[in-house]
Amino acid sequence: MLDIALLTASFVTFFVVIDPIGVAPIFAALTEGSTPAHRRMMAIKSVAIATGVLIMFAFGGEWLLGALHISLDAFRAAGGVLLFLIALEMIFERRTERREERADKMAHDDESIPGTHEDISVFPMAIPMLAGPGAIASIMLFMSGDGGTLTGQLAIFGGLLANLLMCLVIFLAVGPLMKLIGDTLAAMITRILGVILAALAAQFIFDGISGALLGG
Incomplete structure (x- = not known):
């Protein structure tokens, strides 16, 4: 039977670290025109x-850790520490500012080649905006537990x-969606998700310390 609690935890965690709503305006900016x-x-x-x-790290991450001892x-x-830092950036909007700066730079570089459209699928959209350090750490943590x-x-892959x-x-559907959400609502959602991620990050840290102490 599917573990609903784990599915929910997985969905919430990945929703926070991937941040589909926060990434949407970046995708819109990078594909403008x-x-x-x-x-x-x-x-x-x-x-x-x-x-x-992310699937590669889900199944190969444990081997990689073993190889690195x-x-x-x-x-x-x-x-957990990494996710906590990401949470702080979300709460204080530093993450959004950095994404916007990257989007502006990519858009400016693209304008230098008239009649062409930059392939932004690998960088920066897939890596690091979707499959970033937070998402990679999360999938490896879930798979290890x-x-x-x-x-x-x-349950994990479902989330x-x-x-x-x-x-x-x-x-x-990024065009109509961004007009519907608006900047204010998007900023509010990002801050709320940042607080949730901070709590999840703290739990990862506590679990790691507890496991190390009990294991020792």
């Missing part, structure tokens, strides 16, 4: 590449894929 066909292709490629990267508890604590069973993996599918839908 593109043809509908090009924007649609960028949306599909971005989500597909991000999905592949890093314990799962140490990675859990470090991942609850990914040992088939039902656990289904992940639901968010990536949401990103795809939002990207495909």
Whole structure:
């Protein structure tokens, strides 16, 4: 039977770290002036590449940690710290500002080549905006804790894929959606998600420290 609690935790965590609503205006800015066909292709490629990267880390992350002689508890604590820093940036809007600066730079560089549209599917959309450090850390943390069973993996990937599918839908309808949400509502949602992520990050840190102490 599918673990509903794990599915919910996975969905909320990935919703916070991937931030489909926060990424939408960046995608809109980077594809401004593109043809509908090009924007649609960028949306599909971005989500597909991000999905592949995260699945690769989900199954290969533990092997990578073993090769580097890093314990799962140490990675859990470090991942919690990383997510906490991301949460602080979301609460104080530093993450949004950095994304906007990157979008402006990409748009400016693209204007230097008339008649062309930049392929932004791999960078910066898939990596690091969708499959960023927070999402990679989260998928590895979930897989190290609850990914040992088939039902656990289904719940984890269910939460992940639901968010990536949401990103795809939002990207495909980004124009009307951004007008509907507005800057004020988007900023409010980002701050609320930042607080939730801070609490989840603290729990990861506590679990890592607890596991290290009990294991020792």
